[in-house]
Amino acid sequence: MPDLIQGLVIRTQAGYQHVQTDSGVYVCRLRGRLRKGRAEGDLVAVGDQVMIEPQPDMTGSIEKVLPRKSVFSRQLSGVNYNYQQIILANADLAMLVFACADPEPRLKMLDRFLVVTERAQIPAVIVVNKIDRCGFENARSKFSLYKDIGYEVVYVSAKTGEGLEEMRRHLAGKLTTLAGPSGVGKSSLINLILPDVKLETGVVGEESGRGRHTTQVRQLFELPEGGYIADVPGLRTLALWDIEAEELDAYFVEMAPLVPDCQFNDCSHSHEPGCAVRKAVASGEIHPDRYESYLRLRFGGDAMEDEEE
Numbered sequence: 001m002p003d004l005i006q007g008l009v010i011r012t013q014a015g016y017q018h019v020q021t022d023s024g025v026y027v028c029r030l031r032g033r034l035r036k037g038r039a040e041g042d043l044v045a046v047g048d049q050v051m052i053e054p055q056p057d058m059t060g061s062i063e064k065v066l067p068r069k070s071v072f073s074r075q076l077s078g079v080n081y082n083y084q085q086i087i088l089a090n091a092d093l094a095m096l097v098f099a100c101a102d103p104e105p106r107l108k109m110l111d112r113f114l115v116v117t118e119r120a121q122i123p124a125v126i127v128v129n130k131i132d133r134c135g136f137e138n139a140r141s142k143f144s145l146y147k148d149i150g151y152e153v154v155y156v157s158a159k160t161g162e163g164l165e166e167m168r169r170h171l172a173g174k175l176t177t178l179a180g181p182s183g184v185g186k187s188s189l190i191n192l193i194l195p196d197v198k199l200e201t202g203v204v205g206e207e208s209g210r211g212r213h214t215t216q217v218r219q220l221f222e223l224p225e226g227g228y229i230a231d232v233p234g235l236r237t238l239a240l241w242d243i244e245a246e247e248l249d250a251y252f253v254e255m256a257p258l259v260p261d262c263q264f265n266d267c268s269h270s271h272e273p274g275c276a277v278r279k280a281v282a283s284g285e286i287h288p289d290r291y292e293s294y295l296r297l298r299f300g301g302d303a304m305e306d307e308e309e
């Protein structure tokens with residue numbers, strides 16, 4: 001058995017993984033025996049630490065995927081299957097990127113992202129891009145409620161470079177994934193942070209107001225200050241993976257501490273008497289839009305399905 005070496009999966013595409021090691025980047029495939037059986041989810045993902053058997057021609061095979069410390073994922077479902085798609089393995093930080101305009105931000109989607117990061121125990125920073133398009137005050141009026149509940153919100157423009165230093169400050173030494181809808185400027189921000197990287201960027205459709213899913217591959221870029229940043233395709237949907245309706249209140253950070261004060265310990269915070277959450281909504285302590293997001297996730301038909309736009 002030849003020696004195995006450890007590496008980091010920095011890119012996946014069409015069944016091939018690019019693995020960065022001390023001796024260069026190897027283009028690898030997952031060893032056949034690891035692919036046996038029906039997978040419930042991605043077996044290997046960008047951000048994974050893997051052991052590979054290297055070949056002199058810089059190809060190799062992945063023999064083992066090391067245990068993950070975090071998984072940022074979503075559920076893909078069809079008639080007969082449920083599949084955990086891993087957006088990034090081992091993320092230390094998720095930067096949830098939304099544009100203040102063009103496309104209009106859907107805060108229900110942001111709330112969904114926050115449920116996923118809270119569940120995965122990945123710290124989240126909200127990045128509001130394109131402030132050149134709508135002005136700082138306008139952007140702040142839309143997003144300040146997230147600061148009020150304890151999230152860091154950074155306002156940036158990939159066009160003017162405003163706010164970039166503040167964004168950078170969060171990146172050093174970490175494995176960070178950007179995540180957000182298509183067209184919000186994720187690739188544009190990486191191009192600005194790393195001038196040697198020239199990712200393709202798309203336009204936002206004038207009529208649809210939506211991005212065009214320009215980025216197709218997930219990949220990591222090394223930062224000069226240490227750490228990596230991941231560009232990923234824009235997400236239109238984010239169905240929650242492995243989250244029970246009953247535990248949702250734990251992932252709304254402003255609700256979670258109130259839950260023990262509800263009169264019933266299985267309170268769903270929708271109609272029960274003595275509900276501390278509803279009381280906080282009534283007093284304005286909890287933002288009504290966040291409460292609505294909670295109710296939609298909890299009771300909106302199949303609570304774990306996203307509405308397709």
Ligand SMILES: Nc1nc2c(ncn2[C@@H]2O[C@H](COP(=O)(O)OP(=O)(O)OP(=O)(O)O)[C@@H](O)[C@H]2O)c(=O)[nH]1
Pocket residue numbers: 129130131132133156157158159160181182183184185186187188189200201202203204211212213214215216232233234235
């Ligand atoms: N005015 C303005 N336009 C921006 C800004 N950032 C990005 N854009 C534009 O928005 C469009 C989409 O940018 P991308 O970087 O491709 O967006 P993305 O989030 O990577 O999109 P996907 O790869 O489809 O997920 C492009 O036309 C960019 O030039 C910004 O700060 N201000």
Ligand SMILES: [Mg+2]
Pocket residue numbers: 186187188200201214215231232233234
């Ligand atoms: Mg992109």
Ligand SMILES: [Zn+2]
Pocket residue numbers: 259262263267268269270272274275276277278
């Ligand atoms: Zn309650």
